Amino acid sequence: MHTPALIGWYNVVGGSPISYPTKGVWPSTYLDFAKVDFEEAKTQRCFVNAVSNAKRALHYQVDALVTALGWTHLKARNDFPTKLNFLGSCGVLSPTIIKRINKLRNSVEHDYYMPNEDETLEYIEIVELYLGATHYTATYFPDWIDAELISDDEEYDPAMNLPDEIQIRLPEGAGKLTVCAKNEVIFDAGIDNARYFEWVAEIVKQNAS
Known part of the structure; x- marks a missing residue:
């Protein structure tokens, strides 16, 4: 079973601007x-x-x-x-x-x-x-990101057998997160699940690092 720490091994880059209540006002x-x-x-x-x-x-x-x-x-x-x-x-x-x-x-x-x-x-x-x-x-809100494994990190151990790429889906405003690899759903939960916050926190931090 994967934990949120998995996110730290991926290049989480990209995303989309969030929406503001009044158009043209920031x-x-x-x-x-x-x-x-x-x-x-x-x-x-x-x-x-x-x-x-x-x-x-x-x-x-x-x-x-x-x-x-x-x-x-x-x-x-x-x-x-x-x-x-x-x-x-x-x-x-x-x-x-x-x-x-x-x-x-x-x-x-x-x-x-x-x-x-x-x-x-x-x-x-x-x-x-x-x-x-x-x-x-x-x-760069991480709503739709395809993140690549940082396999060239000197601390990465191939024995960890992590997927080469994961897909992060955090639709703006939906209160739902899905993290997938090619052949598996790694994490899928809504905001009513406490683990939602653990995973989202790792994604937001990694995306902003």
Whole structure:
């Protein structure tokens, strides 16, 4: 029986861009708005607007990624921290610092807190780093990949007898993964199976490496 570690022996390259809710609007669209807000004037109004637009950029990216990975088929709390945890389970970067800056956004939106210049700039920069870190997965989502065995790796042992090529099928939004070789189904499961996350995480990490 194969384990998700099998994916590490394959050249998982390629994929397709994920879909975003609004055509022609990207996370970078809102991030650009945030930068304009920040540079416009060093006023509380501009800082609040900058944080709000940077938050939109972050949430827009997270929502698109979780949807691509099958979120709509999962019965879970529909809140931002839960979505971040979901992405982490799928191998997508989910740093603790994102949760920390989300507290600033909550304070601005719900507690009438006025962020200062340094806090605003930090928020924008962290969101920009997150968008950069998740850009590859969003641009090359591993929905349909034929992956070749890295047989020339010095650590590869032919006795492992791995297939020369595997087919990875992770249709965007379907919440279902199938991994096949020429004559066998290696793995086939939906998002209701805990092993779905183990396999998807290995595929996403290997694809982005």
